[in-house]
Amino acid sequence: MNRDSLRPISLRSKVIITAVLCLLIPAASALSLSSYWTQNVLKRQAIDNAEASMDVVHQYVLTLIQNMIYISNKIQFDPEINSILLQNKAFEKSKSQQRDPQIWMGERKIGQFLDNLLMDDSLYITLLLEDGTSMTNYAYKSMNPSRYLDEAWFPKLNELTALETFWVGAHRMYMQGRPHSLTIARAIKGPFDKPYAYLIISLPEEKVRKVLQTYDSNQQIMIVDSGGLILSHNDSSKIGTALAYDESELYVSSKALSFGGWQIVSLVPYNHITRFITQLFRSIGIFQLILFSLFVILIVYMMDRFTKPVLKLARLASKIDSGNLEFRSHIKGRDEVGILGTSFDSMLSRIQVMIRQIETEQNLKRQMELEMLQAQLQPHFLFNILNSIRINSMSQGHDETAGLLLSLSSFLRMTINRNNExxxxxxxxxxxxxxxxxxxxxxxxxxxxxxxxxxxxxxxxxxxxxxxxxxxxxxxxxxxxxxxxxxxxxxxxxxxxxxxxxxxxxxxxxxxxxxxxxxxxxxxxxxxxxxxxxxxxxxxxxxxxxxxxxxxxxxxxxxxxxxxxxxxxxxxxxxxxxxxxxx
CATH class of the missing domain: 3.30.565.10 (Histidine kinase-like ATPase, C-terminal domain)
Incomplete structure (x- = not known):
């Protein structure tokens, strides 16, 4: 397409485009900057909330586990319980022998001790004796403690020292309605190399899960062991599975517990963190778009009124460009456009006067040029006369006068000559x-x-x-x-x-x-x-x-x-x- 055939942009269009850009660019810049800063602030706030939730869970779980350890220590180091257990070891007899009433009374006393140790059913405590006898704080009909003997981890208790704790982790409970528990175990050895009793304490996982489920459903909070296995989760279906996540989609934070290599892990989707921000700025964007549209309509209307006199002047200038100086704009007013219209009309009147003056001056200039052509002969005439006077003086012996005339002629020639600067x-x-x-x-x-x-x-x-x-x-x-x-x-x-x-x-x-x-x-x-x-x-x-x-x-x-x-x-x-x- 030929560039000359393109229609030039009018002044009104330029003014409107400039006004729109002057509004659009700062508004877009301010919106972008505010979006960036607000997004960072809200994102940081969401992250802080997630970490605060994890801190509360961490403190809660830490308290529960410390309570389990405290109870295990209290049972293991109670003198009366150890005395009864050692007495049981001393009166070991074959299965055909009748149980000694003293042993039966000791086991009953331990059972009463365990029943009185807790006021609720928050912990399940089991003492397994070397001969398979068990003492618990729960009824056998709820769960048979002898099933612990079949667990794969149970033989490892024989390898523990008297002060070591075995962190079983997520353990399947043998009772209806409570499928999982967080379990620890100890071997009670006393002065012997071989354990004569085993202490097993289980915390129902559902008690921890209830705390995890009180927080935002979009936030996953879990307890993970040292091998990455999930011990507790606000979604019970994930208990016992390996921890796996995509770091590009989730914000991950963790906090270690002070025992067993366990840690609290929090997973929050990034889209959940920025969800509110996206909604907020979508609303702001729609509102600004409405305001921007109203402004464009207003600016087009106002610019049309403001630029009409200018367009009238432009049309007048096009007519004058054809050579006709008789047209006038007749635009009046005290603003800049009115002053411009008045000045433009006055300028046209002065131009007409100046044209007449220039025509007169051109006629005079032609006469002066003729006179200047005649005057160009005068310097040559003057130099010739001076040279003739100098030669005459020399012929009459007036050498000094001839020298002065030569100097005067040379100096005048240098002064008058304009051909070379x-x-x-x-x-x-x-x-x-x-x-x-x-x-x-x-x-x-x-x-x-x-x-x-x-x-x-x-x-x-x-x-x-x-x-x-x-x-x-x-x-x-x-x-x-x-x-x-x-x-x-x-x-x-x-x-x-x-x-x-x-x-x-x-x-x-x-x-x-x-x-x-x-x-x-x-x-x-x-x-x-x-x-x-x-x-x-x-x-x-x-x-x-x-x-x-x-x-x-x-x-x-x-x-x-x-x-x-x-x-x-x-x-x-x-x-x-x-x-x-x-x-």
């Missing part, structure tokens, strides 16, 4: 020689003009009449029409052309030199001599840029030296033809 340095010095001769004749002075220039410096070009203001200052203000010497030295130094103009005049005090030098630096000229130096410096800056400079040195009674520094690669250029002639 750059001259060779040797031509500039020759012009200054003529200028000094004319000044000597005018003021009847005896001023010596000396030049010391290296051969490689005189071939470079410099701005025409660059040295004239400096030489004039030296004559008028340095020598003060009393005669003296003006010396010009030229050389090349570090890719710069150096021109030093020194006079043997009265000089200047240091304060005046500093004031004059600072005036050149800040562009403020000083009276008298300062004006000429400022003009020279301004021409140098225009010709060479910033890589040039003027340095002033003066001593009272010994004269003043003006040193010009100009880059060789600047406005001045090397004169190849002149250099070839010198070679």
């Amino acid at each position: 750059w001259v060779r340095l040797e031509e500039e010095l020759e012009t200054m020689t003529h200028y000094v001769k004319l000044m000597n004749f005018r003021h009847r002075e005896t001023i010596r003009f000396e030049m010391y220039c290296s051969s490689d410096s005189s071939v470079f070009k410099v701005p025409r009449l660059l040295l004239q203001p400096i030489v004039e200052n030296a004559i008028l203000h340095g020598l003060e029409h009393t005669g003296g010497t003006i010396t010009v030295s030229c050389w090349v130094e570090e890719e710069h052309l150096i021109v030093a103009v020194k006079d043997s005049g009265k000089g200047m005090p240091r304060e005046e030199v500093e004031q004059l030098q600072s005036g050149l630096a800040d562009g403020k000229h000083k009276p008298h001599a300062g004006i000429g130096l400022t003009n020279v410096y301004d021409r140098m800056r225009l010709s060479y840029g910033t890589d040039c400079g003027i340095n002033i040195e003066s001593t009272v009674g010994f004269g003043t030296t003006i040193r010009l520094s100009m880059p060789i690669s600047g406005g001045g250029e090397f004169d190849v033809q002149a250099d070839a002639r010198r070679g």
Whole structure:
């Protein structure tokens, strides 16, 4: 598609788009930042809540297990119970023998001790004797304790010391309605190497599960043993299974218990943590979308009213572009558009007046051009007359007058000639020689003009009449029409052309030199001599840029030296033809 065929976007559309973007970008940025910060805060809060829940469960389970250990210690180290158990070991007899009443009374006493140890059924305590006799705090009809003898872990109790505890973990209970328990076991040995009794304490898993189920259903809290096997879970179907989870979808935290290698593990889905945040910002987004739509409708309506005068001016400008300046907008008002319409109408009126003036000036300009063409013959006529007078003076023996006419003609030619703003340095010095001769004749002075220039410096070009203001200052203000010497030295130094103009005049005090030098630096000229130096410096800056400079040195009674520094690669250029002639 041709780009020229595309319709340009109107000012009203640009204003509306800009206003919408100015609202949309900050709103979107603020929403994104607030979403990010709020999400982090709420996520951190949800994580803290999950960890707080785990801390409560940890403390609860720790209390239960510590209670189990406390009861096991109390039973194992009770002197009366150990005495009865040892007495039972001492009166061992065959199965055909009748049980001794004393043994029966001891077992009954242990049973009563176990019944009185707990006020509820929170723990199931079992004492298994070496001969298979059992004493419990529960009825045999609920669970037969002899079934512990068939467990795979039971033979390991014989390997324990008297102070060790075997952490059975999640154990299947043999009673209806209570399928699992958290069980610990000990071997009661006393002074013997072989146990003479076994202590088994079981905590129904359902008591722990009830606590786990009081928290958020989306949070999984469980007890896991050292092998990663789940001992208790708020979902009973997962008890006895291995712990497995996807870290990319779940936030995992754990806290170790101080026994058996068990730990409390909490799993919370990330989508559950951010669920509330997502809902919150969905509502905020819908609300902002409604407000944004209302704003767009309002801005379009207001911009249509505000830009109508501007569109009228644009149509007027299109008509004027065709060349007809008679149309006017007639837009009034105190606002910017009204002022613009009034100014536009006034401008059209002034343009019509200016066009008539320009037509008149063009006619006058044509007449002046004819006069200027005629005036171009006058300088040539003047130089020819001066040359004729000089030749006549020489023929009559007036050599001094002829020399003055030659100097005047050369200086006038350099002054009037506008064809070339750059001259060779040797031509500039020759012009200054003529200028000094004319000044000597005018003021009847005896001023010596000396030049010391290296051969490689005189071939470079410099701005025409660059040295004239400096030489004039030296004559008028340095020598003060009393005669003296003006010396010009030229050389090349570090890719710069150096021109030093020194006079043997009265000089200047240091304060005046500093004031004059600072005036050149800040562009403020000083009276008298300062004006000429400022003009020279301004021409140098225009010709060479910033890589040039003027340095002033003066001593009272010994004269003043003006040193010009100009880059060789600047406005001045090397004169190849002149250099070839010198070679």
